[in-house]
Every structure is written in structure tokens, then in C-alpha cells.
Amino acid sequence: MQPVIRHNLQVPEGRLSLRNKILTLLVIAGTFIGFGFPLPRLLAYSVIREAIRTAAVLETWNWPQVVGEHFIVRYSPAAGEEEMARMVLENAEEIYEPVVKAYGYKSGKKILVVVYPTREALGRTFGWDADESAMGVYWGGVIRVLSPEQWIADQDKNQIKSVFAESGPMAHEFTHLVVDYRTRGNYTRWLTEGIAQYKEWEVTGFQFDEPGANLDQPLYPLDQMDEEFDNLPNQALAYRQSLLAINYLVEKYGENKINVLMDELGKGLTMDQAFTKVFGVNIITFEQQWQQWITANWQMPKKSEWAISKQPV
Numbered sequence: 001m002q003p004v005i006r007h008n009l010q011v012p013e014g015r016l017s018l019r020n021k022i023l024t025l026l027v028i029a030g031t032f033i034g035f036g037f038p039l040p041r042l043l044a045y046s047v048i049r050e051a052i053r054t055a056a057v058l059e060t061w062n063w064p065q066v067v068g069e070h071f072i073v074r075y076s077p078a079a080g081e082e083e084m085a086r087m088v089l090e091n092a093e094e095i096y097e098p099v100v101k102a103y104g105y106k107s108g109k110k111i112l113v114v115v116y117p118t119r120e121a122l123g124r125t126f127g128w129d130a131d132e133s134a135m136g137v138y139w140g141g142v143i144r145v146l147s148p149e150q151w152i153a154d155q156d157k158n159q160i161k162s163v164f165a166e167s168g169p170m171a172h173e174f175t176h177l178v179v180d181y182r183t184r185g186n187y188t189r190w191l192t193e194g195i196a197q198y199k200e201w202e203v204t205g206f207q208f209d210e211p212g213a214n215l216d217q218p219l220y221p222l223d224q225m226d227e228e229f230d231n232l233p234n235q236a237l238a239y240r241q242s243l244l245a246i247n248y249l250v251e252k253y254g255e256n257k258i259n260v261l262m263d264e265l266g267k268g269l270t271m272d273q274a275f276t277k278v279f280g281v282n283i284i285t286f287e288q289q290w291q292q293w294i295t296a297n298w299q300m301p302k303k304s305e306w307a308i309s310k311q312p313v
């Protein structure tokens with residue numbers, strides 16, 4: 001069996017920035033144009049996200065589907081895909097509770113998950129090149145995943161199921177969704193990537209584990225992560241730093257403060273304002289303390305499964 005590698009997840013997520021930029025423009029347009037009166041920015045974001053979600057629901061209205069308590073999984077009618085869709089649904093329902101318990105999410109609507117039978121089909125949805133490979137994507141209130149059979153090189157269905165549960169993207173993508181709703185779209189990429197990786201690690205034990213994420217090299221400044229996350233040449237390092245930012249905040253202040261932070265962002269505070277209010281330090285002081293913490297701790301992991309190593313693995 002080939003090793004499961006999820007680094008390709010980073011590229012498509014990066015490409016999403018274009019769509020996020022379009023969404024941002026729509027939100028700005030909605031704020032100023034609206035229906036003749038200005039809408040608050042965050043409300044406009046929520047309205048447009050709902051429009052995008054509804055469009056995805058309509059686009060896939062005639063796809064076959066399997067329905068669970070919290071998710072609807074739609075899939076292609078290609079042979080074998082129903083079994084894959086059931087596997088995705090089962091895993092989605094399993095990871096739902098631990099993520100919601102930590103970060104809260106309430107909706108009367110079931111969450112749409114679309115399973116694509118090939119990389120090309122998933123890529124076409126976002127206008128990506130055919131050779132790009134994503135396992136999972138969250139955007140606009142909808143989770144889209146590649147059929148597990150496409151990236152798990154195993155014929156045995158039970159084996160595929162177990163690999164999908166251990167390394168699949170559901171916990172990560174669903175956490176992105178929860179962050180998006182809870183903050184009403186007011187977050188930076190590193191924040192959502194940090195929270196998504198942190199919760200995924202806790203729920204499934206999975207971590208990106210790439211030599212490029214080695215911390216024995218200069219780290220990216222936070223303002224660079226804020227402004228050009230998707231264009232940073234060492235994506236593995238950017239993701240690792242994002243995870244460590246959340247890990248640091250949880251260790252120092254407790255996980256519930258992440259909820260408080262998201263709530264303050266959901267009220268429209270800037271990251272700097274929210275950090276100052278919730279943690280008592282502005283974002284610059286946070287960055288200094290967090291990077292000192294990395295320097296002091298990265299060789300002495302507190303958790304046995306902590307995968308930081310000087311040696312590439």
C-alpha cells in the first residue's frame with residue numbers, strides 16, 4: 001500500500017484564495033449596494049455564503065445521495081461510488097460530535113458533502129488543472145472530497161475505510177466549516193488552518209508530516225502568513241506554524257479561549273483587537289511569545305505523538 005500523503009491538500013486550498021477573494025468582493029459589493037441600504041459586512045458574508053451553498057445544493061440536486069443525522073452526502077452514479085459515499089457519511093457522522101463539542105455548531109440544515117469520483121471532476125469545480133490533487137476542500141458552506149478509492153491504494157474495502165478514518169479529510173474540512181460559521185468569515189488563513197489541523201490531530205491522530213515543516217529554519221513572520229499564506233514557498237512550514245500557533249494558545253490559555261476568540265472575531269473585531277481582548281496581548285506580543293515557545297519547546301515535545309523532528313521523516 002502506498003503511504004498516505006496529504007500535502008497536495010495544501011495546493012488546492014491555496015487556490016481557493018481566488019474564490020475567497022471573489023467572495024470578499026461580493027461581500028463588499030453587498031455591503032455597499034445591498035438592496036438600497038448598507039448591510040453589515042459580516043451579515044453580507046453570511047448571506048453570500050448561503051447563496052453559494054444553495055447554488056451547490058441545486059447544482060447537485062439530481063445526484064444520488066445518502067443521508068445521515070447531520071450530513072447529506074451526494075455522489076456520482078459511477079460504479080462503486082455509493083459504497084464510498086456511505087463510507088464518507090459514516091466518517092463524517094463520527095467526527096461531528098468531537099468537533100462540535102469543542103467548537104460548537106448549530107444549524108437546522110444538514111451539511112452538504114459532495115464526493116467526486118476523480119481528481120479531474122473535483123478540480124473542474126474550482127477550475128484547477130487536471131493534474132492537481134485534492135483530497136478535501138471546504139468552501140462556501142460545502143465540503144467536497146475526493147472519493148477515497150482514488151487516493152487510498154488498497155483494494156480491501158475495510159482497509160480503505162480504516163485509512164479514510166485515520167487519514168481522511170473530514171475532521172479537518174468540517175472544522176474549517178465550523179470556524180467559518182462561528183467567526184462569520186472573519187479569520188485569517190493561518191488561524192483556520194491551525195484550528196483545523198489541531199482538531200484533526202486530536203480527533204484522528206493525523207498530522208501533516210513533511211521534511212519541509214522542520215522547525216530548525218527561519219520561521220515565517222505572522223504578517224507574511226496573514227497576507228500571502230497561499231503564496232509562501234514552503235507550504236509545509238506555513239501549515240506547521242499554523243498548527244503550532246493554536247497548540248501554543250491552547251497550552252497557555254486553554255482550548256475554550258479559542259472559542260472566545262472566534263466569538264469576538266464573529267462580532268467583527270480585527271485579529272489584533274480580538275487577541276488583545278481575549279489573551280491580553282496584542283498580536284505582535286503574541287507572535288514574539290509564540291515563536292519563543294517554539295524555540296524552547298520544539299525539541300522537547302510534550303505529547304508522545306508530537307511529530308516534530310530535526311530529522312526529515
Ligand SMILES: [Zn+2]
Nearest residue numbers: 013172193196
Ligand atoms: Zn485546511
